[in-house]
Amino acid sequence: MDKIWLKSYPPGVPAEVDMGEFRSLVDLFEHGVRKFGPKTAYVNMGKSISYDELDRLSARFAAWLQSELKLEHGARVALMMPNVLQYPVAMFGALRAGCTVVNVNPLYTARELEHQLRDSGAEVIVILENFARTLEQVLPKLALRAVVVTSLGELLGFPKGALVNFVVRRVRKMVPQWKLPGHVRLSDALARGAAHALRPVALSHDDVAYLQYTGGTTGTAKGAVLTHGNIVGNLQQAHAWIGPYVKEGEEIIITALPLYHIFSLTANCLTFFKIGATNVLITNPRDIPGFVKELGKVPFTVITGVNTLFNALLNNPDFARLDFSSFKLALGGGMAVQQAVADKWQEVTGKVLLEAYGLTETSPAVTINPLDLPAFNHTIGLPVSSTEISIRDDEGNEVALGQRGELCVRGPQVMRGYWNRPEDTARVFTADGYLRTGDIAVMDPKGFIRLVDRKKDMILVSGFNVYPNEVEDVVASHPGVMEVAAVGIPDERSGEAVKVFVVRKDPELTAEALIAHCRENLTGYKVPHHIEFRDELPKTNVGKILRRALRDEPDRTG
Structure with a gap:
């Protein structure tokens, strides 16, 4: 197909990007540290760390992986954390040690966690203590060489860190009891790593940077192999697009989407690292009042998110009272941006909510709308450079x-x-x-x-992929179920919600019992919100259940 889209590129956006600027993500990291050393790199819960401090901490973690664990080039290191300062420290540390990062959703059930750690062959996991109980359930079945546990307050300094940990553990009781024999505290790993020198690892575009898990087109969770070249290419593409509109060393980007999600990882964490931005990490974006309060503390210039996040902000009365004088750019991805949300966003902030499109398999950006777009246009934009x-x-x-x-x-x-x-x-x-x-x-x-x-039957819940095969497997494992089909239906809050159609084997089976069964085996956003019992399900002449026929029916759940 002829590149007719090039004629629509905004001024200053090139047709091709320079793939030779960085040999690897570690090369990008070292370049950023040299250029922006004393500047603030990340902020979380009021605590900031500079590019220089990130350099020191990640080097210590890398040295610990190399010298004490003796991990080989390409060893997989799993990270199971929300947006906290420990994530960039461990992530860049693993990459600097020559390892491959395996991002893990902290909300995974034990079944989901076991599959991903087994499939990836992860040798080490860094996990927030809030989710350690899940790992405890499957640890005997795994071949992990080391478990590194951290707490929400661990890098926040004293006394804030101690206070945060006390509230999280004792007041809010957000840390279930856990026991992981032989685990290492992240602070101890960093202290021990300081006794060793980091040995630089020669990396190229061909080395694997991330195993980023996705359901692909079949529903079975599998790791997309994303090389250093893939990610360097995509951040170069993103930077080429935003370059004319941002200033090095001056941007403040709000990161509410989790860094373990490919959109946030590439767009926020890496692309804005290149230009020396300050990255404000939001640990719990579901707490909208708390989130808006954080937004009021900084003159932010950029925010990325999914449609449901922007909608939730707009429905908080305090959001419209924020100072948007520094604000430049809002980028929506992960799910379709709705017209009503885009219109209200522009009305409140004065800036267009731009829609982009991508996939885990494409690192993720494929298309983006021009940043000088005057209004929301119902498209996913133009192919990136x-x-x-x-x-x-x-x-x-x-x-x-x-x-x-x-x-x-x-x-x-x-x-x-x-x-x-x-x-x-x-x-x-x-x-x-x-x-x-x-x-x-x-x-x-x-x-x-x-x-x-x-074309595929994937369901998109708040920007996260839910694959019908996985939901159906869990529902079908209930002894009272004969047949099941899972589809996505429109939902005002999450874009789509999971609905299952069930033919019962046990006539006494209730929707409540099925939902309880699903909650034990599926992450929250995958759990069906609607259950409809049927005497039979529509099928093809070879017996395949017709999901599309069910999806296109009027919703009878009320």
């Missing part, structure tokens, strides 16, 4: 401009493949190297892309 787009029919032929087809992507940001899953990898790539996204799209004459449908 150095990206090729092809819209194809079911036979793999490119469709005519303006016709709908499957959106396919090729570029430096596209993953190497799925970890240890060659068959799954082969299924998502075309013969000429394009990634099949599973999304149906249309491109207009100016190169703007509009999503019209999803």
Whole structure:
């Protein structure tokens, strides 16, 4: 497909990016530390650390991994934390030691955690103590060499850190009792690492930086292999797009989306690291009043999020009273931005809520709207620099401009493949190297892309992927269930919610019992909000349940 979108690029945005500027993410890190050393890199709960301090702490963690654990190049290190200062310390430390980072959702159930740690072959995990109980349940089944435990207050200094830990542990009782024999406290690992010198590791674009888990197109959680080259490519693409609108060393970005999510990791953590921004980490964005209070403390310039987050902020009366005089940019991704939310956002803040599109498999950015867009335009924008787009029919032929087809992507940001899953990898790539996204799209004459449908049955709850196969497997494991189908239905709060249709084996089975069963085995956002019992489910002539037929029916749950 001809790159007709280049004619619509804003002034200063190049057609191609410089992939040679950084050899690896560690090269990017070292460049940032040299350039912005004393500047504030991260802020969390009122505590800030500079680029220099991040350099020292991450070097100590890296040295501990190398010298005491003797991890080899490419060893997997899992991180299971919300947005706290410990995340960038451990993440950059693992990369500097030559390891591969495995990001883990802290809300995972024991079943989900066991699968990801087993599948990735993680040798070390750094985990916030609030979630240690989950790890305790599966630890005997795993081959971890080290468990590093941290607390919310550990890097906040005295007395704030001690006070935060007391409130979290004793007052709010947010830390269930846990026991992990032989675990190491992060502060101890850092202290021991200080006794060793960090040995620089030669890294290139071909080395694996992250195993970023996603359901792909089948629902089985698998690790997208994202190399240093993939992530460097995508942050270069993002920087090329925002470069004309931001100033090095002066931006303050609000990071409410979790850093373990690929959108926040690349867009917030890494792209803004390159320009010396101050990154304000929001540990609990669900506490909207607390979140708005934090926003009032800093002259923030950029914020990223999902539609539900922006909507929640707009529905807090104190948000409209904030000072938006420094505010430049709001970027929405992870799920569709709704017109009503975008309109109200522009009315309140004076800035357009820009929509972008990406996938875990593309590191993640594929398209973004021009930053000088005058108003919300219902599209996911233009392909980013150095990206090729092809819209194809079911036979793999490119469709005519303006016709709908499957959106396919090729570029430096596209993953190497799925970890240890060659068959799954082969299924998502075309013969000429394009990634099949599973999304149906249309491109207009100016190169703007509009999503019209999803080919795959993935459900998007507050920006997080929920795969029907996984939900159905859990529901079907209940002895009272004969058949089940899971679909997504519209939800004002989360964009979509999970609904399951069930044919009962036990006529006494209740919706409450099923939901309780799901809560034991699924992360909260995957748990069905609606259950409808049926005598039978619609099927194809070969017996495959027709999810689409169920999804298109009027909602009878009330």
